[in-house]
Amino acid sequence: MTANASQIPRAYNAASVEPRVYQQWQDQGYFTPDVDPDKQPFCIIMPPPNVTGELHLGHALTASIEDALCRWRRMMGDAALWLPGKDHAGIATQWVVERLLAEEGLSRHDLGREKFLERVWEWVAQYGNTIDEQHKRLGASCDWSRLRFTLDPGPALAVRTTFVNLYNKGLIYRHERIINWCPRCATALSDLEVEYEETDGKLYHIKYPLADGSGGSITVATTRPESMLGDTGVAVHPDDSRYQDLVGRQVILPIMERPIPVVADAALDMEFGTGALKVTPGHDLLDFEIGERQGLEIINIIGFDGNLTAAAGKYAGVERFQARREVAAELESLGALEKVEDYNHSVGHCQRCDAVVEPLISLQWFLNVGKHDDPASIAGRAHAAVANGDIKMVPDRFSRVYLNWLENIRDWCISRQLWWGHRIPVWYCAACPDPIASIDDLTGCPNCGAEDLRQDPDVLDTWFSSGLWPHSTLGWPDDSDDLGYFYPTTVMETGYDILFFWIARMIMMGIENTGDIPFRTVYLHGLVRDAQGAKMSKTRGNTLDPLDLIELYGTDALRFALTTGTAPGNDLRITEGKLEAARNFANKVWNAARYVMTGLEGQTALEGWSDLPALEHREDRWIVSRLDRVTVEVGEALESFELGEAQQKLYEFVWNDFCDWYIEMAKIRLRSGVGPSPLPVLAHVLERTLRLLHPFMPFITEEIWQNLMARLPSEGDRPASIMIAPYPQAQPPRADRQAEEEVNLVMQAIRAVRNTRAQLRIPADRPLPAQVQADGFQQAIEEEAQVIQALSRVEPLQVLSGDSPASDAMNGVTLVVNPLVVRLPLEGVIDLSAERQRLEGELDNARKNLARVENLVSNPNFRAKAKPEVVQNEEERFRSLTDQTRRLEEIISQLGG
């Protein structure tokens, strides 16, 4: 383990490190929390990916965020449970297996239900855990011992229990009504599973003659002329003066030659089309409702297979879009087609297969969720939970979207005509009139004892079981320890695209079943898009495989790239540049660590590295003060779910403060051996930084941490892994304003000299003599002289007191780093007038700033109304600018001319 520093590879090798480290974590049982009353529970239920799923960047984003939160809370001492799962994904999985069968020339009907389900289970056994293994590559610290599948006995019992309870309450019911039907998937869909797309279509104006033979007619407009075969009425608005005299009369439906009534219904939009609507209650939602109100007949002319039915007369058996063309043609030949206009409207498509959805009448199961303003209803309680703040959403704007959805919610069609899924636990007895809902499988009728029972053939919408997920995974309906301890869960984290599908359902079902909310906070992340901002999709071919990216950049870099520089709820683009930046950062951390560990080689005087009891040196006090400031900022960012902000802060601290400045300063002390050794501080800052970074970059931090700890004397309890080490907390006494101010001055002076060199093209290695007037900071500058000399290559450096510049310094450049004045005698390199011009430019700038601040500070309104610390800041700035202006004026006057 304690390899020589020389044996530490020059670059971090993700591929060899990561699987090994992950295995160690898992073997140690770190992912599996105990139910521990002395700890605070923290629980995230992972959104269960589909068993058919391959890890994509959306999963990777989900996992990166959830893992970071879990690792952070675990290090904070919570009993952190991240519970993984998988979803049986009814339609998606059935499709995959049916496609495989099709390759054998078989359909599921050839196999029969039982054999088919066996095949699906075989498929799941063989391929269903791909995504789990992929999650492990991401470093997911989830508790695999608690892994749940939606069809496992536990969740299945939860589904049946819920169904039976709701059935017994009368909230789940079976009804014949108009639903969304996908002819390709041959199943009913919920409203949510229909996606509307703007489509260029036609608006057909069809003339229906009056039945009285008067020669009069009424013209209706439709985008689906074939549906007229099922018309059972024509509706007009009751206030529409054009049609007053037609209401109550009959018209003749062309082609079908069927008399149908003209009715008045207020749902009509008088402005639209001709103001008259053909009513097809069998195939249109609005028409269905009008039909119900007006007592119109329902005729089904489109069948479940998408072909026209016998009720369509001579069009029976014709495919629906073919029928559209043929009906339009026939209407035209009959002279009933008044006109056809181009028309853009939105058409519903099946979310799964993209076929055009057909509204039709069918016998289905529904869940009555009630109204949002009924506090006793499912929707009402789900509404209240968010409205009253029991459940908080991040970002908050999604609360309104959610509430608005619930305010318009309708009953949920929960039955699907599939085989793969939770079969509806209802049996029909040949001898009894009422269906029987039962948690246990029935073999005989509980009412009459008859054995002629038939179970409902349908399965439940996949989202029905998903809706129970937070409590069903924890053991409900049993009163399990996990349920008591981890429920309500802490955070639900997922993409905003499933706010209605999943989040809303979990809130509804969670409260219904347990009486308590399923989670306290909902964190919604955005969609991962490609570099051009396009949605990633397989058909577009613009998907990036996270595993490829891991191979190229490393897991930590991928995770960092996905979660830095983004805000909750905002879509993000993943680009090569971001991935490279993240990888470079990982490399930076690795090399900083390599440097520190090289320094530790063979050292013995490292006592106190873990808590640095007495810091003498200004630079040490500075970096520790900065470290603690960052520690506070990172903690606060995490508390408010601002992961990107936390990582940004850490990035800047590591790269700028620690690497660019502290390590460079420490090198000088290490070389000279003068003053206290910076090694304990280097070790301390590195070790804490690793812990701060660990939730975001778990692998590289663990690998370095193990290496580092092996080189450091044991002080206090030493955990076996960084992932169970405590998350760093700031120690207020270490905040050191003075050290920060002094080191800042030193850095500014160094920058000023470097800048001058670059401007004047003076080679970096050519030593320049310099004088510093260190008004009030003599001691600090004298003590930091070595650093200033080394980092800006000034040699020799003369520190002057007060305002007594050596006269020979006047032929050169004077840098005002208020309150310091740095003089670089550069005879011949720069002429007096150019220098004078430069200084006057600076003075100009300073005066402008001074005027602005003076204005502010002298404004009584500002003094009265601004926060005291703001006033104080501005006053300080005023003094400093006054000072700077005075210095510049003096210097310019000394230049003469």
Add this chain to the structure above:
RNA sequence: GGGCGGUUAGCUCAGCUGGUUAGAGCGCCUGCUUUACACGCAGGAGGCCGGAGGUUCGAGUCCUCCACUGCCCACCA
């Protein structure tokens, strides 16, 4: 039709409750094989924070309107 975002440096984006001279990464320009790192170091250029009003001592940040753009919802016959 209703609602919600976005519009900040050439590109991709941060900027939380209004308070220094608005930041980062990438890209660009100038120098550097400085023994942790060229996946690097040092220096630099580049922004009327979409437009117009308003509130305020003070606005990228709050309010109103407008423009462009993306998304969500809706029974657009």
